[in-house]
Amino acid sequence: MSTGLIIALIVIVAVVAVAAALLMQRSRGSRHGVGLKRRFGPEYDRAVARHDGDTKAAERELAGRVERHGDLRARPLEPAERERYEARWTAAQERFVDSPGDAVAEADRLLAELAGARGFPDGGQYEEQLAALSVHHAHHVEGYRRVHRVAQARAHGAHDGGAGT
Template structure:
């Protein structure tokens, strides 16, 4: 075998090894920029803004969130607990008409408790809880952020705090996350039936009903722009 052929073979082997190494590194990367954008949606843009437009820093932040919370498994809610959470949210909505600030504070507490019940960090660790929620509910987590901010703002509607209209909008946006967390998934239903010994026919029937209703827990909205009083 000539020297030229040997050199060519060495170059080919080295090139193949280099390509394999690059592909391995790419496969091991937790997330790419486009993947993070798809996963986090509006949270991606907020992360970039928070890092003053530094995309690389924002992506490092979001990738770290996925590492910490991506493997979290959402725990199922018992039907009785689900009904209790739904009733409390409906009551908070009704309370908003006369006491907007108290209603927002209750919504903030309720979201924290519900997230804790679903297996996220408990309500005493708001920042960590919010991070975990952003990994699994990125498109709706900002509502919780807004409600929490409104609940902890100082002053009244005419002072430095959050006004009634802002609180109303925060409650409206937070409702989407509440419904995400309180509504049963197919996996929750199957796991609950397995734990309680319900047979397969009942599981199929219940899942069919859930599919027809959009698999959401209905929580009526009870106030609008005209009804809410000032705080």
């Protein structure tokens, strides 16, 4: 075999190897995005919107949440603890008819306390608690966000936080 042919074969092999590596990298990145979209559902769309349509920035944010909170394992409640939370939830629901604002405020406190009791970040760190909850309960976190927003608006003097009964 001539030297020119050997060099040509080496160049062809190198080009094919680089092209394969690039395709694998690109494929892995798109699967990562699809996995995040599946895992986070509506929270994925919310993150993309918050980043003005920049999916890479949204995916970096969501991947960071998974890295920080993905290993978190919710601890089960003791039966007595569970009963106390259920009783408070029932009382908040019953109060809603006569005092919806107070009931929503109690529901917000209850959700934050319950998440803390289950091992999520403390309710005093709302954004971090929300981030952790979004990793494990992404399809429910928007409801928590809405309750919190209404409760906070009411606490700061707004009549109903922009939400009706």
